[in-house]
Amino acid sequence: MRGNIPAATVARLPLYLRSLVEVAASQRTCSSEEIALLAGVNPAQVRKDLSYLDPPGVRGVGYKTAPLRDLLRRELGLTRNLRVAIAGAGNLGRALASYPGFADGGFEIVALLDTDEAKVGEMINSVVVSSMRDLERIIRDEGVDIGVIATSATAAQSVVDRFVSAGVQSILNFAPAVLKVDDRVHVRRVDLSTELQILAYHQSPTFE
Amino acid sequence: MRGNIPAATVARLPLYLRSLVEVAASQRTCSSEEIALLAGVNPAQVRKDLSYLDPPGVRGVGYKTAPLRDLLRRELGLTRNLRVAIAGAGNLGRALASYPGFADGGFEIVALLDTDEAKVGEMINSVVVSSMRDLERIIRDEGVDIGVIATSATAAQSVVDRFVSAGVQSILNFAPAVLKVDDRVHVRRVDLSTELQILAYHQSPTFE
DNA sequence: TAGATTGTTAATCGATTAACAATC
DNA sequence: TAGATTGTTAATCGATTAACAATC
Numbered sequence A, B: 001m002r003g004n005i006p007a008a009t010v011a012r013l014p015l016y017l018r019s020l021v022e023v024a025a026s027q028r029t030c031s032s033e034e035i036a037l038l039a040g041v042n043p044a045q046v047r048k049d050l051s052y053l054d055p056p057g058v059r060g061v062g063y064k065t066a067p068l069r070d071l072l073r074r075e076l077g078l079t080r081n082l083r084v085a086i087a088g089a090g091n092l093g094r095a096l097a098s099y100p101g102f103a104d105g106g107f108e109i110v111a112l113l114d115t116d117e118a119k120v121g122e123m124i125n126s127v128v129v130s131s132m133r134d135l136e137r138i139i140r141d142e143g144v145d146i147g148v149i150a151t152s153a154t155a156a157q158s159v160v161d162r163f164v165s166a167g168v169q170s171i172l173n174f175a176p177a178v179l180k181v182d183d184r185v186h187v188r189r190v191d192l193s194t195e196l197q198i199l200a201y202h203q204s205p206t207f208e
Numbered sequence C, D: 001t002a003g004a005t006t007g008t009t010a011a012t013c014g015a016t017t018a019a020c021a022a023t024c
Helices: A007-024 A032-039 A043-051 A065-076 A091-097 A100-104 A132-142 A153-165 A192-201 B007-024 B032-039 B043-051 B065-076 B091-097 B100-104 B132-142 B153-165 B192-201
Strands: A062-064 A083-087 A108-114 A127-131 A146-149 A170-173 A186-189 B062-064 B083-087 B108-114 B127-131 B146-149 B170-173 B186-189
Touching (some): A007 A043, A007 A065, A062 A065, A083 A153, A100 B192, A108 A132, A146 A153, A146 B192, A153 A170, A170 B192, A192 B007, A192 B100, B007 B032, B083 B091, B083 B153, B091 B108, B100 B108, B132 B153, B146 B153
Parallel strands (some): A083 A146, A108 A127, A146 A170, A170 A186, B083 B108, B083 B146, B108 B127, B146 B170, B170 B186
């Protein structure tokens, strides 16, 4: 049942989970149509996506809200309290370390690393900045599951190489760079300037 | 020629542009294979995508680097110096205001808004924080093209409604919420906790 | 039973890519 | 001319969604 869920479906599961958390407060069951409305997708899409997970759905009634929410949490691995290290304690790294959505989702920021020794020892949202030199030791000692790259584009590749060598298999990359990694490593790219440029396209004078 | 470019193609243009800026320093021409390697996509994809733009390609030789770079800049609308307002001067809003990739891409942050009057007047990267109450006036006076939502999820919908009413047609949403807007408005969602949750999926014990 | 909604199939849609003719 | 690489077609692949049988 696992491992063959399409990537596009996996990417929508967090959206469904958010919708269910919202609905769970007031309803014991909810329909694919309600979930779809909150998630901004097609109801058939919701049913198809959920069907991969053997969901607690009852024909003619809907999905049992709380059990479906819990199923999604389990499937996404959010019951495991994953440990996150952030490389780069610049403005972005600091903002990420303080981002409430991370802690809410069961993620724990266990390290914030920077090459600037002047920043080492500084406290940001109850995480102490460590030296980038200690990256390997920290990953091992802290049992880091996920690495976040909030460094410059030039530093990004070497940092990700060190993360991967030390055993980190999941990377969230905020640096404006395309990282080259082993096929087994999962990289997700969040590229702020790319996003703005895509919006800029729709602003072009010739458009519409 | 414009307006019928597939969304998936548009989303890759910034990646090609970045590759070309890199290559332009040392090469007068470059092949689809070189661009593909740097952008992390298939060479046929590159040729197909560029073919929508009537590119400066020469069979047997490659694309003329500088003209192609400039064409991409024009197509993306980066020659227009677009004006950006950021709603929310929390950690994320501040980090965005200071993000070098924005200024580099020809985007100008012209406003940073917050409901907290204590923050009003504060200076962040040469932008003064304004009161959220003045949103409509600022959008008009400053000629804002793109709105960035860096508020809480609860405030996001009302802020985007005000942006849209005031004439902003392009929105970059960092709030963990699905915004409901008119079809003509372009919204791009950057959801940090969703990205982490997708990575978490690949960390699940049952996976692989 | 009538009404509702899931689960699933099959059709549609769109995006990716292999292949190759055009041509520098 | 031989070699290279674009531009484009057609095949493939995968994702979305309409439709409906199953069933509460």
